[in-house]
Amino acid sequence: MCLFWQVIIVGAGPSGLLLALMLAKKGIPVVILESAPGLDKQPRATHYASPAIHELIRAGVMDDVRAAGFHPDSVVWRKLDGTVLAGLDATIFEGEPDRMTCLPLDKLGAILYRHLEKQETARVEWGSKVMDIGQDEDKAWVEVEKADGRKRFEADYVVGCDGANSQVRRCLFGKSFPGKTWDEQIVATNVSADVFT
C-alpha cells in the first residue's frame, strides 16, 4: 500500500520530470503542474556531468539517453576568435557508466516524458501556472491559473521545480531568499560551424 496520497511537482523541466519519474516508479501518485503548453524546446543544456548521469541511470533512462546522444572526449570554452578559455578532459572517465554525456535538453526532456507517460501514477497538467501555495497540518496546496479559470490542487507535498524564476521560492521566502541576479545576460542559440582545429 502506498503511504502517499499525492505529490505535486511544479514545473516540467528536467528536474520536475526526473523527480516525477522516480516517484512514480515507486508507485507514488504524482502530478506535474506546468505553465507552458508543452515541453520547452529552447536551446539550453547539452552536456551532463557525472552527478546528473548518476541520477539518470537511477531513473532507468540512460540507455535511451546514450542511444540519442554521445560521450564527448572533451569540452572547451573559447572566445569568438578561437582562443581557448578553459576545458575539461573527459577521457579520464573512459569506460565509467556515469561519464559525461551530450544531448540537447529538449531531447532529454522528451525521453524523460516518454518514460513518465508509461507510469500509471503520473500525469502532467500542461497550461497550469502556479500562482500561490499554502499548507496546514494535513496537506499542502497550490493555486493554479488555467485557461478556464483558477483551480486549487492539494497533495501531501508540493515540490518546487519551477526553475530560476521560481514562483514557489517567491511564495516561501519572498525577497529574503539568498542570492543575486547578475547584471550580465546571455543569449543561447544552436549554430552549425566548422570546428576550430
Ligand SMILES: Cc1cc2nc3c(=O)[nH]c(=O)nc-3n(C[C@H](O)[C@H](O)[C@H](O)COP(=O)(O)OP(=O)(O)OC[C@H]3O[C@@H](n4cnc5c(N)ncnc54)[C@H](O)[C@@H]3O)c2cc1C
Ligand atoms: C544557455 C544554457 C546552457 C546550459 N548548459 C547546461 C549544460 O550544458 N549542462 C547542464 O547540466 N546544465 C546546463 N544549463 C542549466 C540547465 O539548463 C538548468 O540547470 C536546467 O534546465 C534546470 O532545470 P529545472 O527543471 O530545475 O528548471 P527549468 O528547466 O527552468 O524548468 C522549469 C519549468 O518550470 C516551469 N514553470 C516556471 N514557473 C512556473 C509556474 N509558476 N507554474 C508552473 N510551471 C512553472 C517552466 O515553464 C519550466 O518548464 C544551461 C542553461 C542555459 C540557460
